Amino acid sequence: MSQNKHLLSAADLSAEAAIEILDTAEGMSNVNEREIKKLPTLRGKTVVNLFFEDSTRTRISFELAAKRLSADVINFSAKGSSVSKGESLKDTAQTLEAMGADAVVIRHPASGAANVLAHSGWIGGSIVNAGDGTHEHPTQALLDAFTMRKRIHGSASTGKNLSGVKVAIVGDVLHSRVARSNLLLLNTLGAEVHFVAPPTLLPANPANWQAKLHYSLDETLKTEKPDVVMMLRVQGERMNASYFPSEREYSRIWGLNADRLALLKDTAILMHPGPMNRGLEIDAVAADSSKSTVLEQVANGVSVRMAVLFTLLSGERVSDAS
Amino acid sequence: MSSRTVLTSDDIDRAVTRIAHEILEANTALQKSGTANLVILGIPTRGVLLAERIAAAISKAEPEADVSQMLGRLDITMYRDDLASNPTRAITETSIPAQGIDDKVVVLVDDVLFSGRTIRAALDALNDFGRPRAVRLAVLVDRGHRELPIRADFVGKNLPTSREERIRVQLAEADGTNAVVIES
Numbered sequence: 001m002s003q004n005k006h007l008l009s010a011a012d013l014s015a016e017a018a019i020e021i022l023d024t025a026e027g028m029s030n031v032n033e034r035e036i037k038k039l040p041t042l043r044g045k046t047v048v049n050l051f052f053e054d055s056t057r058t059r060i061s062f063e064l065a066a067k068r069l070s071a072d073v074i075n076f077s078a079k080g081s082s083v084s085k086g087e088s089l090k091d092t093a094q095t096l097e098a099m100g101a102d103a104v105v106i107r108h109p110a111s112g113a114a115n116v117l118a119h120s121g122w123i124g125g126s127i128v129n130a131g132d133g134t135h136e137h138p139t140q141a142l143l144d145a146f147t148m149r150k151r152i153h154g155s156a157s158t159g160k161n162l163s164g165v166k167v168a169i170v171g172d173v174l175h176s177r178v179a180r181s182n183l184l185l186l187n188t189l190g191a192e193v194h195f196v197a198p199p200t201l202l203p204a205n206p207a208n209w210q211a212k213l214h215y216s217l218d219e220t221l222k223t224e225k226p227d228v229v230m231m232l233r234v235q236g237e238r239m240n241a242s243y244f245p246s247e248r249e250y251s252r253i254w255g256l257n258a259d260r261l262a263l264l265k266d267t268a269i270l271m272h273p274g275p276m277n278r279g280l281e282i283d284a285v286a287a288d289s290s291k292s293t294v295l296e297q298v299a300n301g302v303s304v305r306m307a308v309l310f311t312l313l314s315g316e317r318v319s320d321a322s
Numbered sequence: 323m324s325s326r327t328v329l330t331s332d333d334i335d336r337a338v339t340r341i342a343h344e345i346l347e348a349n350t351a352l353q354k355s356g357t358a359n360l361v362i363l364g365i366p367t368r369g370v371l372l373a374e375r376i377a378a379a380i381s382k383a384e385p386e387a388d389v390s391q392m393l394g395r396l397d398i399t400m401y402r403d404d405l406a407s408n409p410t411r412a413i414t415e416t417s418i419p420a421q422g423i424d425d426k427v428v429v430l431v432d433d434v435l436f437s438g439r440t441i442r443a444a445l446d447a448l449n450d451f452g453r454p455r456a457v458r459l460a461v462l463v464d465r466g467h468r469e470l471p472i473r474a475d476f477v478g479k480n481l482p483t484s485r486e487e488r489i490r491v492q493l494a495e496a497d498g499t500n501a502v503v504i505e506s
Binding site for chain 1: 397400401405412413414415416446450451
């Protein structure tokens with residue numbers, strides 16, 4: 001099996017490769033539970049977090065993941081750097097290359113930024129896409145898959161895929177890179193994906209997407225009985241037109257409140273990639289319920305990102321060689 | 323390619339039983355009893371199986387001791403010194419007995435002792451779990467060619483080999499048969 005040098009899209013991962021990352025993350029999560037939460041694996045490697053967009057959990061998660069593997073971490077955010085003086089992505093990338101970065105974790109408001117960085121030749125290290133515009137966020141999809149697998153299979157999850165799991169992704173699908181990456185990865189892992197959203201918040205040509213579409217949340221919860229309900233954040237910063245009449249209406253029709261929480265089956269789990277708009281797409285009752293995996297997702301994010309960095313940065317991976 | 327069996331199933335059983343008794347004897351010199359404060363950690367993949375067999379042999383010799391509380395496994399993939407250049411293996415689970423390893427006598431178990439680099443990695447890994455009273459090493463086969471100042475305390479068989487030869491340890495739990503084979 002040949003190994004990818006970059007992680008740009010959830011579509012880059014075969015089922016085999018994705019399961020391998022999830023299994024590795026399983027081992028990493030054991031490390032995160034012990035007293036000395038550190039491995040010497042990436043000693044001497046440098047990981048640059050290149051963030052052109054605000055982020056709390058993704059940046060901290062990548063930083064913690066790299067540090068737990070003993071890599072050196074440089075955090076770069078566009079605010080307060082030469083980017084605000086007008087430096088281009090190319091010059092920034094070449095600067096990082098000159099300083100010897102082994103991996104660059106990039107978040108950028110423009111879709112495709114990570115792809116440009118990976119294939120332009122400006123930089124020799126591995127590129128990890130940590131969110132590019134409304135395109136993709138593959139590590140989020142991996143950590144969501146990891147969380148589902150853990151909740152469904154418990155300690156016996158190693159080696160398993162997600163076949164037969166019914167996942168409803170609800171809300172602002174149009175602007176959501178999380179939804180796109182999740183759709184690709186969940187399909188690869190054998191899950192069944194349903195998009196639930198008002199027509200204004202679904203992408204143009206929704207028929208091209210490998211997902212079933214629904215235009216009513218109540219209807220979907222009642223008839224489909226999903227195993228996983230993933231609420232998406234309403235992305236106010238990308239709403240440059242009126243996609244829905246008012247926040248109150250959105251919350252009434254599309255928000256996960258106490259009544260809809262009661263419609264979920266007992267084993268169902270409720271996910272949110274964060275940050276949550278409490279009272280808009282998700283109510284406090286639901287967000288803090290035992291079905292909610294919001295904090296598990298954050299904890300699993302560190303393990304999954306450790307697995308990704310390990311897979312990309314440690315030698316050519318050949319299965320079953322000794 | 324020629325291959326030659328150097329240890330049969332019976333030889334392996336005898337070696338495991340002997341190692342178990344040697345571990346008990348050596349531990350008696352240090353502790354109140356043969357099994358007091360003893361922790362046995364297998365190194366994946368074959369080392370884990372051998373550790374289970376050694377624990378079973380100890381349990382046979384000392385029926386009142388609860389060996390399940392002593393047995394664990396230690397994955398050393400993340401501590402290897404050749405991760406950057408060599409093929410890596412998928413990491414597997416590490417489980418340390420609930421009692422921990424602080425002030426315990428830890429016996430590491432592996433199938434073949436060769437360069438000593440795996441054991442160095444295991445020693446580093448142990449460091450992150452606590453501070454044992456002592457660390458011992460038990461191996462089924464010592465084939466020489468050490469690259470580090472490491473030696474085994476309990477050896478099933480010393481097997482002088484050339485570097486080009488390959489030692490294959492086969493255990494019924496993983497390979498369906500019990501044998502140690504030299505291939506050249």
